[in-house]
Amino acid sequence: MAATIHDVARKAGVGIGTVSSVLNNSRPVNEKTRQKVLTAVAELDFVPNPSGRRLSLGKTHTIGVVIPYFTIASQIERLRGVMSVIAGSDYDINLFTVETIPQRNKILQTVPRRGRIDGLLIFSLNPTEADLRRIHRHNIPTVLVEASHPDLPHLFLDDVAAAQTAVEHLIQLGHRKIGYISDYLDDPFGSFFSRNRYQGYCQALKAADLPIQPEYHRQGCFGREDGREKTFELLNLPNPPTAIFTYSDDIALAVLEVARDLNLNVPGDLSVVGYDDIELANFAQLTTVRQYLFESGIQGVELLLDTIEHPDAPPSHHQLPTELIVRRTTASPSQSNDAVSLKNRD
């Protein structure tokens, strides 16, 4: 049904080798036969079958992108960065989103293989040692973004320092009761950022000689609804925090929503700091840790494209910058809030 290289060759009255040569500029072709081939190609609306090409070349011209937490805005912005550079290349993108552990395992077991993809970009997921062995055995160029491993090129953040800076900002404003809402510290997907940000939070408190109060730390928060719930828990404490730091902007927005529902004034009654600086953070005037998401997507593919071209170069590790962006959701705690428990407001 679809035209093949043989159809083109027959129509142009040449051999298939010549057609292939014309299409790929792989060897000099007489200008006249070249034109004959080109017209035949145009008339038949011929485009080479990628499966044939791939099988023959042993390359797929395809990049796999593995994305957990696809519902989270930050991952989308990274993907946008990826697409912005891919659109200009002739690579195809295979998108894999992972929502569950079995899915994660299946993808990491079956995807990193020759004949399937030429390179793999993994967001926010730390491969296990078994995954790593497979990646190396199949010799698949692989780049990690927002994750790290000594044997793999990757883009990482200093989450500990960034979180510490964020919490120090709150401390400097005068806050003493600072809550932290995090994902599970032992992330089921094997990411460390939740744990690292918690560590930064603790370090900031310690450096200021403030106690680390377990009831101020809520973990296992995933998604907007969880965020609302954890916020309620924190604000309903007998001695509620005057500021809340969250591990993502998505969650910080949920905190802001709850504050609005409770008629709490932000930042007057409650300060909020997020993490990511997604596009919405600006709209919401959220104080947050910027991590240049779009840019990280761009750098990620570029690093991968590089690795594909130079597979034997030692894996390079790049630190992505972070920056505390102070907007309008943080201020000094008001006196009243210290005295009046939230429960009395309802």
Place this chain on the structure above:
Amino acid sequence: MAATIHDVARKAGVGIGTVSSVLNNSRPVNEKTRQKVLTAVAELDFVPNPSGRRLSLGKTHTIGVVIPYFTIASQIERLRGVMSVIAGSDYDINLFTVETIPQRNKILQTVPRRGRIDGLLIFSLNPTEADLRRIHRHNIPTVLVEASHPDLPHLFLDDVAAAQTAVEHLIQLGHRKIGYISDYLDDPFGSFFSRNRYQGYCQALKAADLPIQPEYHRQGCFGREDGREKTFELLNLPNPPTAIFTYSDDIALAVLEVARDLNLNVPGDLSVVGYDDIELANFAQLTTVRQYLFESGIQGVELLLDTIEHPDAPPSHHQLPTELIVRRTTASPSQSNDAVSLKNRD
């Protein structure tokens, strides 16, 4: 380097036909040899090379998704819907984002082909007649979402009616000067939604015997920054509108930002209505037209999967519901705003 079916066959001491049979359950195999093959597969960590399969089968097990305006939140929510069903299937997703006209053309010319994909999902793009001929010639199952063509299965909205309802809502609140910020009416990608929503806007005005004032209509707005600019233009008119309807929530959020920058009270001084009901709309308490984006992604792939299975069924057309969600950015216009020009505020 990577194990092939021959390696497995050799290791198991059988022929490649047997290995293939075991892997695909394509014919009965003696239980004992079956086990031999399975152990060999496990020991070699063998996964069939997709290019080989595809070439042999003439199917790719891949779905192409073409997405223009990838920077717009509504498209992302659709994609999320798509991924939520694809994750449970064994199809791969090839993602194509289109940002420019040449890119659009290249993709529509080269992607819809056997050997490349088994089915195509196109968002918000109306194929030309030439595109259509190619799609039919190559017999590629194709589904349109937020677009329509009689010869193709598609999911469409009644944009005219939805926009009319939105503007009627403003009229009922007492607004007489209603601005509309749209994309180009003649969308370069060949979409009609901008034009249709404009038509709904006009119909609502006409039905209420209100004049259609060209200066209240700003077109060519794409992206947040454009949105801010167009908003400024409208609000700086000698006789500025008291309400603004936008063709997307992204733009409506830009209007809200400008209003905040200008210290305009929303909805007291200015009412705003968006379109899409993206996740953020709820956060911003935006009155908007909901179009069930996530759901449209789900229905889109499901329709495509259906079409792949039953290629000869007549193309079915489904209308997606819309609903006006009234939140807190619309109210009756205040008296003062009628009298005081915005310029005097600055």
Place this chain on the structure above:
DNA sequence: CTGTTAGCGCATTCAA
């Protein structure tokens, strides 16, 4: 400069 051929990895048909 160009036609022919081998082979990429697999599913499948044909023999056995």
Place this chain on the structure above:
DNA sequence: TTGAATGCGCTAACAG
């Protein structure tokens, strides 16, 4: 029940 041979569409090496 199974092994061997064929062909999917293409690129590249080989031979002219």
